[in-house]
Amino acid sequence: MIYLRRIVQLLFLALFLFLMLYPEPAKNVIPANLFFISNPLLVITTIIASRTLQLAFLASGLIIIASIFLGRVFCGWACPLGTTMDLFHRLKKPRKPDIQPILPPLRRVKYFVLLTIIIAAIFGANIAGWLDPITIAFKSFALSLYPAVDYILKGLFNKVGLKSFISPLNDIGILDTHSILFHNSIIFFLILTVILLLTFYQTRFWCRNLCPLGALLTLLSKWRILNLSTGRHLCTKCQRCQSSCKTGVFNSDFSLNDEECIQCFSCVKECSKTGISIGFSKDKSVRISILPSRRGLLVASGLAVLSAPLLKRSFGLRLGQSLPRLRPPGVSRSEGEFLSKCQRCGECMKACPTNGLQPLLAESGLYAMFSPVLVPRIGNCRYYCNACGQVCPSHAIPDMDLADKQEWKIGRAYFDTTRCIPYVNKEHCLTCEEFCPVPEKAIEHYVKDGLEYPYVVKERCIGCGLCEKVCPVQGLAAIRVSPPKDAEL
Amino acid sequence: MKDINRRQFLQSLSILGIGAVASGYLPIHGQDKPEDKKPDEKKPDSKLVLAVVEGKKPAEITIEALAILGGISKFVRKDSVVVLKPNIAWEKPMELAATTNPEVVLAIARECFKAGAKKVKVVERACNNPKKCFQICGFENAFNKSGVEFVHLTDDHKEYKEVKIPDGKELKSILIAKDVLECDTFINIPIAKHHGLAKLTLGIKNLMGITGGKRNELHHLLGQKMADILSVIKPHLTIIDAYRVLVRNGPTGGNPKDVAFVGKVIASTDIVAADSYACTLKPFSLEGKNISCVKAAYDSGLGEMDLSKIDIIEKKI
Numbered sequence: 001m002i003y004l005r006r007i008v009q010l011l012f013l014a015l016f017l018f019l020m021l022y023p024e025p026a027k028n029v030i031p032a033n034l035f036f037i038s039n040p041l042l043v044i045t046t047i048i049a050s051r052t053l054q055l056a057f058l059a060s061g062l063i064i065i066a067s068i069f070l071g072r073v074f075c076g077w078a079c080p081l082g083t084t085m086d087l088f089h090r091l092k093k094p095r096k097p098d099i100q101p102i103l104p105p106l107r108r109v110k111y112f113v114l115l116t117i118i119i120a121a122i123f124g125a126n127i128a129g130w131l132d133p134i135t136i137a138f139k140s141f142a143l144s145l146y147p148a149v150d151y152i153l154k155g156l157f158n159k160v161g162l163k164s165f166i167s168p169l170n171d172i173g174i175l176d177t178h179s180i181l182f183h184n185s186i187i188f189f190l191i192l193t194v195i196l197l198l199t200f201y202q203t204r205f206w207c208r209n210l211c212p213l214g215a216l217l218t219l220l221s222k223w224r225i226l227n228l229s230t231g232r233h234l235c236t237k238c239q240r241c242q243s244s245c246k247t248g249v250f251n252s253d254f255s256l257n258d259e260e261c262i263q264c265f266s267c268v269k270e271c272s273k274t275g276i277s278i279g280f281s282k283d284k285s286v287r288i289s290i291l292p293s294r295r296g297l298l299v300a301s302g303l304a305v306l307s308a309p310l311l312k313r314s315f316g317l318r319l320g321q322s323l324p325r326l327r328p329p330g331v332s333r334s335e336g337e338f339l340s341k342c343q344r345c346g347e348c349m350k351a352c353p354t355n356g357l358q359p360l361l362a363e364s365g366l367y368a369m370f371s372p373v374l375v376p377r378i379g380n381c382r383y384y385c386n387a388c389g390q391v392c393p394s395h396a397i398p399d400m401d402l403a404d405k406q407e408w409k410i411g412r413a414y415f416d417t418t419r420c421i422p423y424v425n426k427e428h429c430l431t432c433e434e435f436c437p438v439p440e441k442a443i444e445h446y447v448k449d450g451l452e453y454p455y456v457v458k459e460r461c462i463g464c465g466l467c468e469k470v471c472p473v474q475g476l477a478a479i480r481v482s483p484p485k486d487a488e489l
Numbered sequence: 490m491k492d493i494n495r496r497q498f499l500q501s502l503s504i505l506g507i508g509a510v511a512s513g514y515l516p517i518h519g520q521d522k523p524e525d526k527k528p529d530e531k532k533p534d535s536k537l538v539l540a541v542v543e544g545k546k547p548a549e550i551t552i553e554a555l556a557i558l559g560g561i562s563k564f565v566r567k568d569s570v571v572v573l574k575p576n577i578a579w580e581k582p583m584e585l586a587a588t589t590n591p592e593v594v595l596a597i598a599r600e601c602f603k604a605g606a607k608k609v610k611v612v613e614r615a616c617n618n619p620k621k622c623f624q625i626c627g628f629e630n631a632f633n634k635s636g637v638e639f640v641h642l643t644d645d646h647k648e649y650k651e652v653k654i655p656d657g658k659e660l661k662s663i664l665i666a667k668d669v670l671e672c673d674t675f676i677n678i679p680i681a682k683h684h685g686l687a688k689l690t691l692g693i694k695n696l697m698g699i700t701g702g703k704r705n706e707l708h709h710l711l712g713q714k715m716a717d718i719l720s721v722i723k724p725h726l727t728i729i730d731a732y733r734v735l736v737r738n739g740p741t742g743g744n745p746k747d748v749a750f751v752g753k754v755i756a757s758t759d760i761v762a763a764d765s766y767a768c769t770l771k772p773f774s775l776e777g778k779n780i781s782c783v784k785a786a787y788d789s790g791l792g793e794m795d796l797s798k799i800d801i802i803e804k805k806i
Contacts, residue, residue, distance in 0.1 A: 353618060382618070383743075384580050384625060427709040430686040435616060437580075439743030445685060452686060470616075472705040 001265040005076065009083040016080040020142050025351050025391045031056075033347055035080070035134050036393035040064050040220075041213040042128050042135070042343050045117055046394045049126035050340040054395060064220060071221040075207055075214055076246070076262030080141075081133040081195070082207060086246070088196045089203055107208055107248075107260070108292045110215040115297065116304040117212050123308035124336070129344030129370065131212050139370070140192035142350040143359065144185040151179065182349060183358045183375075204246045208260065218259050228258045228267075229283035231275030244270040255286035311367040324483035325364055326374040326463065328357060328388045329381060329408045330398040335368075341396035344370035348388035348397055354379030356465065357388060372397075374410060376465025376481050381410055383437035383464060411463030411481040413442070413456050419478035422453050430454055432467035432479050443467060443479075454479075536800040537793055539757040539766055544806040547732045547754070548596035554728065554756040555600055557802050564725050567605035569673035572612050573597060573637075574724070576680050576695055579741050580617040583627045586733040587742040589680045591631035593730045593754065597676060598637045612668050613698050614642035640668050642701070649701030656789070657717040659710050664701030665722055677724035677760060681731040681767045683739030683747075687711055689773060690740050691764040692727040693719055693782040712781025716789045719760065723791070727763040729755040736772045761792025762799050769796070 016035060019025070025032030036042055043060040047053060063074050075082050117128045129135045198205035207214050228249065230241075235254065242250040244266040249258050267276050292300070324335070328348055332338045349357045349372055356379025357372045364373075372388070374381060383406060389399040400408065413432075421429040433443040433454050442460035445452040456479075463481045471477035540557035544550040555561050565571055575589035583590055598609045611632075615622045619641035623629050632639070642648055649664035669675055679695035686708060687694050693715050697704055700718065707714045731754065737747040749772040757763040765777030765787075777783040777794040787794035 353621070382580070382621070384621065421709075428686060428711065429705070429708050431705040431708055433685045434740055437617075437741055437743065439738060439747075441685075441738045441741075470705065472703065472708075 002269045005263075005265055008077050009086065012078040013080050013083045016137070017141065020138065020146070020350065025347075025387060032351070032391045033345075033393035034059070035138070036343065036345050036347065038063055039132065039134050039213065040067075041114075041117070041132050041216050042345075042393070044216075045121040045126055045128040046341060046343060048118065048121035049124050050337070050394070050396075052341070056393070056395075063217075067217040067220040067224075069224055070226045070263065071224040072214060072217045072260070072262045073226075074217060075211075076264040079133055079137075079207075079213075081137040082204065082262075084137065084192075085196060085199050085204055085206065089199045092200055104257075104290045107257075107290050108296065110208075110210050110212060111219075111292050112296075112300045112304075113210060114212040114215040114219075115300050116307055119301060119304040120308040120311065123305075124340050125308040125311055125367065126340050126343065127311065127367075128212065129342070131210070132343075133206070133211055133213055135343065135345045136188075136191060136195070138350075139185075139344075139346040139359075140188040143182040143346050144187075144189040144192070146350075147180045147182060147185065148189075154179070180355045181378075182355075184361050185359070187361075202248070204262075207262065208247050221259065225280050226263065226278060227280070227282040228256060228261050228285075229277050229279060229281065230254070230256065230285045231273075231277065231283070232285065234273040234275030236273060238272050240270040240272060241267040241276055251288065253286075255288050257288055257290050258285075259287075259289060259291075325360070325368075326376070326411050326465070326481060326483055328352075328372055328374060328397045329386070329405050329410055330389055330400045331396060335364075338396055339368055339371060341394045342371045343394050343396070345393060346370070346372075347391040347393060348372050351387040351391045352379065353385055353387065354382055354469075356380055356469075374465060374481075376468035377477060378469075380466035380469045381464040383466075407462065409462050409484045410465070411483045412458060412461045413463060413465075413467050413479050413481050415454065415456060416476075416478045416480060419473050419476065420454070421473065421478065422451055426451060428452060429472065431470050431472055435466050435470045437464065437466055438462060537757070537759055537762060537798070539755065539759070539762050539799050539801045541753055541755050541766065541801060541803045542806065543751075543753045543804070545752065547590045547592040547730070549806060550732075550752070550754045551593045551596040551728065551756075552600065553804060553806060554754045555597070557804065558726070558756055558758070560604075561597070561600040562604040564676070565601050565604040565606050565674050568607045569605075570608045570610070570671070571598075571601045571606045571674045571676065572610050572669050572672040573601075573676050573678055574612055574669070574695065574699055575678040575730075576690075576698065577611075577613045577619075577622045577626050577628060578616040578698060580621050580625045581741065581743060582625060584733070584748070585742045585745065586680060586682060586735040586748045587740060588622070588626040589678050589730045590732050591627045593728070593732065594628070594678055595631050595635060595637075597678065597728065598632075598635060601674075601676075602636065606674075608638065609636070610638045610640050610668055610672070612640045612642065612666055614666070614701070614704075615698075619643070640666070642666055642699070644701075646701060652721050654717050654721050656720050658789070659713045660717040663718050663721070665718075666699045666701065669699045669722065674726070675722070675724045677727045679727070679729055680734070681729050681751075681755075681770065681773075682735035682742070683737055683773075685739065687780065687782060689768060689775065689780050691767050691780070691783070692724070692729060692760040693764055693786055696722065696724075712783075712785035715782045716785035716791060719786055719791050720789060724760055726756065726758055727760040729763050729767050731755060731767060731770055734770065734772055757799075759792045759799075761786045761794055762796075765794045765796060766799075766801065 019032050022028045037056045038059040040060045043057045120127050195206045246264050247260045249261050356374050358375045359370045360368050360373050386405040389397045417423040436443045442457050443454050445454045465481045467479045468477045540554040542550040542554040575594045577588050579587040581587035601609045650667050652665050653662050679692050684690040731751045735742040736749050755763050764783045768775040768777050
């Protein structure tokens with residue numbers, strides 16, 4: 001059974017990586033955002049925070065039903081972050097079995113994390129994406145590790161002249177010619193590193209103590225039918241179950257916290273008398289619940305209630321009036337509405353073929369952290385592309401037809417005539433006009449004394465940012481895109 | 490057991506490493522070839538010939554134009570490497586006439602193979618994402634299983650070689666794609682279309698797609714700079730695709746209203762002559778001297794701009 005579990009785990013991790021690396025996510029038969037639309041935590045918080053329902057959210061029903069009947073099987077068998085932790089833990093030198101500290105107070109933290117997320121959602125703040133294990137895994141793999149591996153492999157193969165080795169991968173869009181990078185993405189790597197290193201202190205430290213999705217699934221599995229039985233009449237008190245358990249289900253007095261069980265079957269394999277089994281009958285072992293006390297919940301709720309306004313008002317910026325950003329095409333013009341739907345999962349950033357979509361850090365307030373923003377100097381919004389909308393799990397970026405997307409005004413380009421080459425150097429340039437992808441060019445020029453001076457035709461500009469990207473002026477471009485005023489839409 | 494494993498691992502790692510580094514010095518790209526590959530400057534025996542063929546099928550008129558010039562075997566020797574340089578710079582479907590018609594390019598590639606070419610490469614440094622251009626412009630479909638190799642040039646300096654321009658007036662040196670410098674025959678296949686800065690982009694301007702470095706710096710005094718580049722890398726043959734031409738909002742286009750149907754292909758060994766003729770096409774109604782690239786190339790003595798001095802053979806199928 002334990003081998004079956006490992007195979008299933010690896011298959012799910014492979015599926016996760018496959019969906020992540022698939023070059024044109026929209027053309028994949030399996031939805032690229034499968035792990036997100038089937039994630040009950042993200043789905044519930046998005047429904048609460050944005051007050052909208054979507055058909056795709058039904059996919060999360062599978063995990064909810066599985067958890068109600070079978071307990072935290074998702075954690076033990078499918079979660080890509082959990083599998084990564086298990087794999088990483090194998091690096092640890094095998095020592096004599098050690099009994100890991102159980103620490104019930106620490107284990108309650110995950111319920112408070114969940115509570116804070118739900119209460120923030122009630123106040124319209126969707127912050128699940130910061131702490132949800134799937135988004136953590138996706139961002140650290142797709143936005144941090146993948147660019148690093150890409151960089152190493154390309155450097156390695158290009159430098160030593162073995163380009164032909166990676167060109168087949170190039171052809172399917174992996175390790176493509178242009179380099180990808182994401183602002184501050186080392187943060188995602190550090191988060192993953194901390195989570196993985198903590199497994200040396202306790203196996204699955206994250207899952208035991210912090211994971212809000214784990215907390216939610218535990219609560220759902222209150223009346224599960226799959227149970228752990230210890231067969232006490234056979235027990236020799238060898239404590240192997242205690243040292244093998246990934247989530248600390250067995251207490252030293254042989255009572256069980258089996259609501260934490262992730263059905264990993266390690267104890268079943270380790271038990272010297274094979275007295276432990278996982279099945280549909282419930283034995284008479286002493287069971288201890290480590291749900292938080294009522295008082296703890298009340299105090300935490302009180303604090304959590306504060307968290308949403310604190311976040312939303314962080315940096316003194318008011319939602320909707322905070323520093324306007326260039327958001328992906330089609331998103332709500334109201335910053336607040338967009339952020340209530342955005343799960344900060346990073347799918348759009350990975351899907352963006354020009355690498356122009358970047359994660360915000362705190363530039364727009366802490367509340368907007370990890371939401372996507374278009375940085376034209378790095379990459380424009382491609383005229384023939386609507387990939388971000390196709391992969392967005394919560395439709396914070398709507399799935400628009402290409403024709404509609406091509407008319408959507410992300411922003412508007414403005415010339416900086418104190419930097420623009422014809423205006424300043426009196427030299428010919430017009431690179432921006434050449435590249436402008438709009439059929440009826442949004443950049444035109446007039447000729448004075450034999451020199452062409454470009455200007456923007458504001459009605460036609462869609463703010464794709466290609467002009468800003470290709471502007472030959474070093475550093476700050478001489479044409480830059482700003483979010484549009486309401487009057488210009 | 491464990492120690493041996495580690496040692497074996499380190500051994501194999503170092504062997505791999507040495508092998509990988511060593512292979513980097515092997516002349517995989519043929520850098521060591523002697524550098525006498527300047528395009529032949531042989532003038533045709535008789536008067537300069539310009540072929541203009543009109544018709545309904547792009548491939549047909551292309552082949553006919555080549556036939557008028559004496560057939561492709563005049564330019565392509567057996568077992569030689571041919572480089573084709575169409576315009577595949579923009580992510581626009583071919584119907585919008587921002588990029589060279591793939592059927593024209595395919596017809597030429599097939600003729601090259603017929604003449605015994607060992608390898609036919611299509612070389613382009615695109616302005617948009619090169620692979621998307623390749624798909625959207627219709628090349629992926631047309632060239633499926635054709636045996637033609639596509640070289641998508643990037644910003645990587647290793648793909649280019651610096652070439653000195655001894656007679657350059659504005660440029661003293663330029664990065665040019667190694668693939669082009671090392672080929673036996675270089676065929677330039679631009680599309681005739683409008684361009685904001687250059688007015689029209691034709692054969693000479695199309696050479697920008699084989700240059701490396703920061704190309705937008707060429708925009709200042711574009712005509713003379715392109716003429717300087719032409720002085721060191723002259724295509725053996727220039728075939729201008731004027732099947733559909735873009736009249737406004739070039740070089741990217743995008744509006745079907747801006748596309749005019751001309752149904753012609755213009756071919757010549759003289760790039761300036763071909764460009765000069767293309768300026769006079771109906772939808773443009775210009776002259777060679779109006780276009781800075783053509784004018785500068787003529788003034789630098791790189792070709793004939795005066796159409797009266799050219800033997801223009803027109804044919805309609």
